[in-house]
Amino acid sequence: APKGEPIRIGVLHSLSGTMAISETTLKDVILMLVELQNRKGGVLGRPLEAVVVDPASNWPLFAEKARQLLAVDKVASVFGCWTSVSRKSVLPVFEELNGILFYPVQYEGQECSRNVFYTGAAPNQQAIPAVDYLLSADGGGAKRFALIGTDYVYPRTTNQILQNYLKSKGIADADIMVNYTPFGQSDWQTIVSQLKAFGSAGKKTAVVSTINGDANVPFYKELGAQGITATDIPVMAFSVGEEELAGMDTKPLVGQLAAWNYFESIDSPANKSFIKEWHTYTKNPKRTTNDPMEASYIGFNLWVQAVEKVGSTDHDKVIDAMVGLKQANLTGGTAKVLPNHHITKPVYIGEIQDDGQFNVVWQTPKEVPGMAWSPYVAETKNLIGDWTKPINCGNYDTVKKACLGAKHG
Amino acid sequence: MADVAMSGPAALSGRKLWNGARGIFAAVLLSLLFIQPDSARADEDAFAGLATTQFNTIASSVDQIAQQGGPRALPVLRALADKKLFAASEGDALFIRKGDSWEDARSGVPATPDETTLRPVRVNNRVRLAVAAAEAELELVSGTPAERQASATVFYQRHDPAMLPAIDKALSKTDDATLKDTLLNARAAALLSPGAPASDAQAQQQAVAKLRAAGGLDARGILAQASTEETLDPATRKAAEEAVSSIDFELRLWGFGQDAFYGMSLGSVLLLAAMGLAITFGVMGVINMAHGELMMIGAYTTWLTQKAVLSVAPALGSFSLVLAIPAAFLVCGALGIVIERGLIRFLYGRPLETLLATWGLSLILQQVIRSLFGPTNVAVTTPPWLSGSFHLGGIEVTIDRLAIMIFAVVVMAGLTLVLRRTPLGLQMRAVTQNRRMAALMGIRTARVDALTFGLGSGIAGLAGVAVSQIDNVSPNLGQSYIIDSFLVVVFGGVGNLWGTLAAAATLGIGGKALEPLVGAVSGKILLLVLVILYIQRHPRGMFPLRGRGVES
Amino acid sequence: MNASLSFRGASVTAVIVVLLTGVLAVGSLLPASSPVQVSPFIMTLAGKYLAYAMLALAVDLVWGFAGILTLGHAAFFALGGYAMGMYLVREIGARGVYGNADLPDFMVFLSWKSLPWYWWGSDHFPVALALMLVVPAALAGLFGWLAFRSRVSGVYLSIITQALTYALMLAFFQNGFGFGGNNGLTDFKDILGFDLHSSYTRAGMLFISGLILAGALLAGRYVVGGRFGSLLIAVRDAESRTRFLGYRPEQMKLLVWVFSAIIAAIGGALYVIQVGIINPGEFAPANSIEAVIWVAVGGRGTLSGAVIGAILVNLGKTLFTAWLPEMWLYGLGALFMATTLFLPQGLMGLMRHIPKKRPSEVTPEVTSPEGEEA
Amino acid sequence: MSTGTLLELSHVSVTFDGFRAINDLSLSLAPGEMRAIVGPNGAGKTTMMDIITGKTRPDAGVVRFREHDLTKLDEPAIARMGIGRKFQKPTVFEELTVRDNLLLSLKGLRSPFALLFAKETAEEKARIDGLLGTIRLGREATRQAGGLSHGQKQWLEIGMLLGQEPDLLLVDEPVAGMTDAETMETADLLREINRTRSVVVVEHDMEFVRALDVKVTVLHEGSVLAEGELDQVSNDPRVIEVYLGR
Amino acid sequence: MLDVEDIQLHYGAAIALRGVSLSARAGAVTCLLGRNGVGKTSVLRAVTGMHAVSSGKIMWEGEDITRLPAYERARRGIATVPQGRDIFPLLTVKENLETGFGLLPRGQRKVSDEIYDLFPILAKMRDRRGGDLSGGQQQQLAIGRALVIRPRLLVLDEPTEGIQPSIIKDIGSVIGMLRDRGDMAILLVEQYFDFAYELAQDVVVLDRGKVVASGAVGALDAEDIRGLVAI
């Protein structure tokens, strides 16, 4: 058993408020991983101790709690955040206090901090492959796209990237519809009927949904009520996972799509044992697993590796040791930490089944490396992030050969 | 003109299929690339492809099965669609699961395969499309009248020129007018579709006219496509274009009706959410911030009822919603009484402090539910009899929304009756207007207070049942309704149920009228600003209580 | 309640606030090795509490004294915050991730080519100060003038203040609105050339916040202490009666309303500087309701009570969310319920006399169906 | 004024939800006059005062005070013009002390900024002390008005009316709830006031009206039924029929 | 039979009644007199249960009702016409009258014609909201509302306030009639001395929360009483 002064890690996920619905699970995963790690002998022979706080879905409170974790609890690393705004809110704190944040959720990219490891998907690891699939014969060969999302930065950016990408694939402006709704939109009648009308132009139409969290349930219910099925107008979602489906009656949704880097249904020994541990830990054989959980798992194990490698929890040492580390994914293949603090990930497209699980119908041949900056956005097409020597910069302009703006870290 | 109105569960299940097959043509065309229409293969085992793991092969196999026909075609395809078709992991044996027993797919004779070696045949959207198309093809000749009608619609929607012979054959065999009409539409659609056999300009234009007459989104889609179809006669393309714009015009007109329906449906949700508050806040003056949480608990009660019914009497599962209505009313009503006795009663005369106390209560209720049932959504299913939609002219009426509208009206009527026509209603109003005098008149004010709060809470529970059908059921549910509920009650005029009704309808219809014009977010902002300006002109809402008694 | 008591309390509280912030500021400048060094964590917390205290004070002025239950005061707080945030964002200059000296990062990010007109001048501190005061005051003035003139009162007023802040929230959430959408404004570097992350700036800001709060307390005391204050109470009790005496209650209300909005806005500006982020969540109706609750907990109608309530409730939140991350809502909820039941006058009521009674069921003379105004 | 009327209502009507409470009412008051108004319950007496003070807008007709048309003005403007009112149901500021109630009523500062910087003057203090004596609430001066008995509130309201020093006093049932002795004293008080100001009194107490010894107007169903000396109107059979009883 | 024995009553810390005793019997009018603010209304509040007494005892028909809530006292036949009328402003006149129906046996829940005969205005304005009535109309409604429940103790606080002379006369005769029926005790607070004196059998005079004189009308000199209530 591990001995000595415990190593503390912070868990910064909302346990109340609007985001509790998604984030509580990630807190549980980290607690489970801590327990498993301690059973395996801890880290550096010392036990791990999780410091859990509740930032309550309140963005400034995220910053406050981040500061508490780093300055008061002196944690070795923090696992946390879901929404982009919460990440943006804590970013200055992590940079000021030189902390380490593992961010486990798919996001819009266009960011690259030395103090953050992005273990969720960047747009090129989710959105682009998903659209590729819809364009392909297998995916129905869509010629017309409705990009609908919640009005915040992740959908905005993702859709901006997708619009440029679709145009580069020969889709006309008139065949792209973009629509934003507020958080928690619950009345989708008008928008769904607009989708229907949009889909009646005689071209195969697909929807790309970046609708966030809670708003998905009423959206899919309305799709069902108005009789739109996956074979009419498939909906490809980036924020609907097993957890969300657990709260829905999925029968009318069969065949609708989601793009992720992990599905619970993927049959691999590692995944099986992870699911088993999870059911044991939560004492609930029905608790689902999902993509951000895997991303948390990867991040946690990468951190453990880095600490073991440098024999210390010193932040700078750990950060520098991270790049190049590898961790096996739960679904096969490996996640490798890239110089831009993103990782390589496989991309899967799944169809919703009536049991609330996804049936993988397509996957990338190999892992896709995460790109911090989108090549499809004019302002960032020349940017890269590289936290290794000699560049050591999160926003390096490869044309000007210069690090832009304030150097992070 | 648009579709004929239809109703009833049979029609519903049918139309699911039609819609399901709407985009079929694309996939079928694609699958044609993979099928070698080689007659030599016709007597090969069409079923073998199903036993593979390749979606492409499975889909082409489905098409082949349909083309070959035969007595086993339909049962196998249906089993595939129902995920009851299994393949052996070795070889190409196929079995259909019949409850606990099995039959061989190809022959239909009972079989006893080794279950551990079986895996379900994989299905994806492409396979689903192929199955729907194949089923339609098979049922058009052999199905029941309803199935035939459904199949004809599928044909219309997929408008695949390859199906023209089948359509003609079916046309020659039927004298059912409706079926004939659908088939004629299908024929016209197929004629105008890519890959159609060359036809003369006159026939094409007749087809355009036929589709123009059919109207609706399907016809619009086909005509829009035809208008860009190079192989068609230029005059046909022009006619198709004109037909599209005239259908568009028609659709826009219907759009007003459709928006009105959406608006009333949104309004009825608002009304339900606000009605309980119209009692606890409007009548009693309690600024009840926990109102949303009572709705949330009503929704959870629905979920629990559903679970309970499914575990006790699964056969009644689809009627659990009916049971949930009294259950939610009683649970929330009782909770309301507990809240009134434990908290609110100490605060009469200090209405603003009820805000503080009930806010605290709402935090606790949210967290209680989170602790009990977890932070995530729970799945409340919509029973089949509430699913789907039907057409009223060009207006699509979704059944769950319609049910909510009716429910809201019924609750409203009931509440009005209770308040206006029963002794309890009179006592409620008396107590809330002048508690001390009411006591002097022998009214048990404590009891009436508890009952009034319980009634308002019970109605919040009913609202919870309704929203569980269209929205998330999670501990956060209440938060998304509380602001709108207060807005409705106040906008309508506090203490006036008719005002609440008018405000809910106005906000619902107004919101839905603005949404297509300026978008959901700006529409909402605009509506809020309009409400603010309206209140400036009518400082006591739409239906103010007038007179001396109010002003002094 | 006895008015004079609450005013004397206000100046005592003002002095305590100044002293305390002074001590904290000095403490934070001690070397980290010193046992009494005040950590930056405490400093940012204290800064936040003081900013919230300003908001609470503002709410108390209109609610406690003029009887206007505002459920939208956080709007003014947030507007003040955004005005300051705009300046702080411009101050980043070319140090943003895109290195664009003219456009804030989020605009580059959305491919905006030039600064929208309403951002002009925001890089000048005096302009930012003017915006911070003028925009909330103008909005409050317009809103108040319309509402009070047409005699919107009671819950009607409460709900439209809520609608106002809700509408602003939705507007600010929109990325197209030009204020950074959901993310808001963040990642500030410095103010007037002082590094925001330096302990000297933090100490200075905290002390300045203390002075401003003390000033606001005294100004508030002046406003509600004299005959104007009595009249406000008269307006609160029987607004229409004051009209027959020849008063124009709408003018009185407008004056406190705008004054209060300005105090809230200053609070918002202080908040942004010390917390480092402003986003549309600050407009959320729940925030305004919470501010009302701080006042109720502290003691409505006592200026010190508002300040104490804001600080204590937020301190409680800070502690509970760390100690009982999964149970804290029970604690907070129970606190609110207990306050109403056992401390009807809030904590300040406790200071005046320990209530001897358990809660008793009340039989008020008359209850009106419309809350306060009847 | 040169016209010889201070207040003039001409052809005023008002309807509430179809009920005509004031029906083509015309009435005029000379400067310095005191007028008693009587009439059955619901005759429209209080409503008439509501119209004069701007609380209720008439549907038709003109109300002239000096040269101003009151129907175009709001309550504060009318009050500032010199019309004060005591309500039938006493309304005082319950949370303020009796003293502060009187202080706020005193003629003078009305603008918000002036109030903000106001300090109580010696003159004001003396005035309040005088009023407290008149209404016999000296002992209650520092009590909150909400705790006064019904009759005490009536007196406080009279005090507030006096504090305003209006040119025209509208007094709605001033002696309700007073003892007979108080009633007579109030009559004296009003006569005293009437030496410098004009007064309209509504009362059902005939002894009191007699003691005032002024011209009496009898309202009925929103219009004037009779007008004249008390003895004259009280012998009018119509007045006896609808109002006094046999 | 009502017996009030040595009651004290406080408003917060302030004392309003200091040891008041009085009684009222069926078939008689007991009249409570006194200047403004001496505690007349407070006595009635104690009797009807609107305000709790700090000490002392209130007996009604042999039962100790000191601690009973107001509605229980109403159930025992005590009806009140409060000072300030306390009409339910948003209920119609008819509904106001019906608020006491809960006290009546099911078959008798009807507003008797006598009440409409006595106050014709109530019939005329049956569907108008109580709050819209004129002051005097409201007073009539308040009296009517109390009579609907056919009380055995009728408590009246200045019932003639604001009422036109002809109706005051009618009220006087109704009270006289009710008294003469013999089954009702009447406790009356009235400033209108002549009116009160004419009706009353017993008189209680209060001053500063204490009884300063009481007795049968015949036993007390009218002018003495007048003197006691004068300033």
Ligand SMILES: Nc1ncnc2c1ncn2[C@@H]1O[C@H](COP(=O)(O)OP(=O)(O)OP(=O)(O)O)[C@@H](O)[C@H]1O
């Ligand atoms: N808002 C209203 N709605 C309906 N009726 C009203 C309203 N206001 C007044 N009335 C009616 O108008 C009539 C006149 O009322 P008003 O109060 O002026 O009478 P009054 O002469 O003052 O009577 P009293 O002597 O009883 O005080 C009454 O019949 C009353 O019911």
Ligand SMILES: Nc1ncnc2c1ncn2[C@@H]1O[C@H](COP(=O)(O)OP(=O)(O)OP(=O)(O)O)[C@@H](O)[C@H]1O
């Ligand atoms: N709600 C109250 N709070 C505090 N004090 C009160 C309250 N009601 C009455 N009092 C005080 O109690 C005393 C007795 O009041 P009460 O109302 O019984 O007098 P009253 O004899 O009925 O007078 P009136 O003739 O004016 O109606 C008065 O001094 C009054 O100021």
Ligand SMILES: NC(N)=O
């Ligand atoms: N990063 C997201 N999904 O907000």
Ligand SMILES: [Mg+2]
């Ligand atoms: Mg009157």
Ligand SMILES: [Mg+2]
């Ligand atoms: Mg009295």
